Amino acid sequence: MSSEEVQLVEFDDGALPPLLKYQVLSFLRIVWPDGFTGSLRHRDWITNPEYDPHHMLYIAGDLVVSHLEVVHRDVTPEGVTYRAYAPTSVLTFPPFRREGWAGKLVEKASRWIEESDADLGLICCEPESQGFYARNSGWDPVPEARIVVGDDKTRAELTPQVLLACFLTEKSQQHRETFGQAPLWLKDEL
Template identity: 30%
Template structure:
């Protein structure tokens, strides 16, 4: 089974529906599959594996600019990572995360940044060398009702890719990073 990649905004409705259907199978909400998993402003790129017409493993890379420590940085992060329960424990999730991580590493962004549930941290380390940064807190925005890694009980994963980000490593230590996202959005 090959990993395919496509800019999310170029995926047709049937493929977007398949991405949303997978999300619903993995984390049921009882709602119709979302055809807009990713805000267009985040320029998502989808990595996926299919069995016939069914998407069975998925990871997206989302991108945006953030201001932090007096500088602007381009970041990319993983989003909506999921593998169909019937296909888990076969390495598909690791493969899509590895492919998405390789894309991030060569995309020219300054840093990779996202959150996950604490029990999944070892998976992301193994699949993409994503270290947990317990000293960091992510906030969706400065709005008092904004989502945050603490509020959601998530761990923060960070990799500094560019020389500029590595030179500013101290600014990414013991701090809160504002993602400047619309209210209700988070990475």
């Protein structure tokens, strides 16, 4: 394959080839250095394997062009548990930016989530990224939602992130308003 041919590949976490894994890890270390400090300084995983990440990448030969992974987690706002899938670790290497690769991955991940066993799809992002995700996922912003992150619900901290969601099952559709009434607690991915 020529280095200019870009192709989509997918891997479950344990099957991600080391050459691709370490390119993604290197970029994450630069873009999100807070995830690689203290006891995590020598971290050799992209996302905690507990979240069963599924990697989607565009590659050119052995070069990563763009990466996204979908993680699985249960969320329990207001005492009702939902199986949630969320795209995360979305990145495109600088030489390939503004060519649509990340948008295509978000669209692919959205379809994958919608066809899965998830009750809902969630995207937590910085406010300035909301338009990008809404445009590429087709999911709805939940402007009243508040997201708190931490290992322990009682010590979780409010984040400035915004929430986009896709309510996929009757259960999640019936309780949509729940996501704006109480903070949505997410365990840290690290």
